[in-house]
Amino acid sequence: MTRFVECPECERRIRISAELIGKKVKCPSCAKAFVANAALELGDAPPTRQSDIADDRELPARKSTRPLRRTEEDDDWEEAAQRPSTKRRKKARSSSPPWIIGACMAAAVLLMAVGGTIYLVAKRGGSGSPLLGPAGGGAGTGSAAWQTLTSSRFACTFSMPGTPKIEHEKDDDTYTIEIENQMIMFGCMFSDHTNSRQSADAYVRARLQELASKGKIVQRAATWGGQQCIEVEYQIPNKGQGIIRLYVRGNHSYTAGVFARTGATLPKPDVDRFFGSFTFAGK
Numbered sequence: 001m002t003r004f005v006e007c008p009e010c011e012r013r014i015r016i017s018a019e020l021i022g023k024k025v026k027c028p029s030c031a032k033a034f035v036a037n038a039a040l041e042l043g044d045a046p047p048t049r050q051s052d053i054a055d056d057r058e059l060p061a062r063k064s065t066r067p068l069r070r071t072e073e074d075d076d077w078e079e080a081a082q083r084p085s086t087k088r089r090k091k092a093r094s095s096s097p098p099w100i101i102g103a104c105m106a107a108a109v110l111l112m113a114v115g116g117t118i119y120l121v122a123k124r125g126g127s128g129s130p131l132l133g134p135a136g137g138g139a140g141t142g143s144a145a146w147q148t149l150t151s152s153r154f155a156c157t158f159s160m161p162g163t164p165k166i167e168h169e170k171d172d173d174t175y176t177i178e179i180e181n182q183m184i185m186f187g188c189m190f191s192d193h194t195n196s197r198q199s200a201d202a203y204v205r206a207r208l209q210e211l212a213s214k215g216k217i218v219q220r221a222a223t224w225g226g227q228q229c230i231e232v233e234y235q236i237p238n239k240g241q242g243i244i245r246l247y248v249r250g251n252h253s254y255t256a257g258v259f260a261r262t263g264a265t266l267p268k269p270d271v272d273r274f275f276g277s278f279t280f281a282g283k
Contacts (some may be wrong), residue, residue: 002015002017002018003014003015003016003017003018003020003021003036004016005021005025006037007027007029007030007032007034008032008034009027009030009032009034010027010029010030010032010239011259012027012029012030013216014027014028014029016036020035020036021037021173022035022037022186023035023036024036024121031111035228054077061148084124091265122281145159145162146159146160146161146162147159147162147163147164148277149164149166149175151173151190153168153173153190153192154173154190154192154252154254155167155280155281156190156225156254156278156279156280156281157277157278157281158188158256158274158277158278158279159273159274159280160175160177160186161177161179161186161270161274161275162177162179163177164176164177164186165177166246169198171191171192171193171194171195172189172190172191172192173189174187174188174189174190175187175188175189182264183240183260183261183263183264183269184258184259184260184261184264184266184267184270185258185259185260185261186257186258186274187257187258187259188254188255188256188257189255189256190252190253190254190255191203191252191253191254191255192251192252193251194251196265199251199252200248200249200250200252200253201248203231203253204246204248204253207244207246208232208246210232211232211234211265212256214234214236214239215234215235215236215237215239216235217232217233217234218232218233218234219231219232220232222245224245224247224275224278225247225279226276226279226280227246227249227280229245229246229247230245230246230247231243232244232245232246238262239261239262240259240260240262240264241259241265241266242257242258242259242260242264242266243257243258243259243271244256244257244258245257245275247280249280254280256274256275256278258270258271258274
């Protein structure tokens with residue numbers, strides 16, 4: 001039987017097996033190890049994203065990290081290494097004229113300046129969004145191209161900046177990409193609530209309440225893939241900011257969003273391109 005708990009470190013909902021209640025598990029998001037006791041249990045509420053599913057294995061015992069005991073021999077070696085040498089060194093007499101030394105130093109400085117300029121030009125790679133690549137034809141996050149993806153089960157087509165981590169479960173399809181050097185995450189989750197205790201509408205309401213309880217949100221109506229949806233901008237203290245869209249069709253829920261960790265900003269052109277790529281087949 002599957003249960004859900006909340007990580008005490010990053011507050012992510014994670015899915016674990018029922019037999020792991022009372023045992024130590026590891027959060028897949030922040031790598032925090034904690035005991036999944038009853039106080040952290042959330043019941044049957046689904047995790048906010050599929051990557052928040054904990055490993056169903058109990059963590060092994062950690063090896064002791066206590067430092068080895070110092071010995072008198074170690075102290076003797078350290079004292080000898082720090083003691084200044086009493087041997088007198090002969091001063092080497094320069095055999096090269098001063099003007100040769102000056103010319104060599106000037107050449108070295110010139111080479112460093114040229115090399116630094118080449119590095120900056122190569123690193124900058126022209127103007128444009130850092131997630132979309134260079135302006136005028138760049139097609140992806142850095143060297144990765146935007147890819148068009150299709151969830152046949154949920155009749156949905158969309159694009160993401162690179163190759164996402166894809167997980168197909170009994171009732172969910174999840175796609176996530178985390179751009180670590182930019183501290184930006186793209187993700188979407190499609191769920192079938194037919195066999196769930198929670199309807200699609202109830203799931204959306206629960207997500208909105210969860211966001212409101214963690215920080216400041218701005219909610220508004222929007223059009224997404226030709227369909228009416230709810231768009232929410234939110235800020236979580238010491239975590240970051242994000243924007244998500246939620247759409248319900250029958251007993252299916254569609255959630256997609258972009259999240260920027262603290263210190264990063266949401267790349268608006270990439271957010272617009274991500275949301276604008278969605279199409280929902282059928283009614």
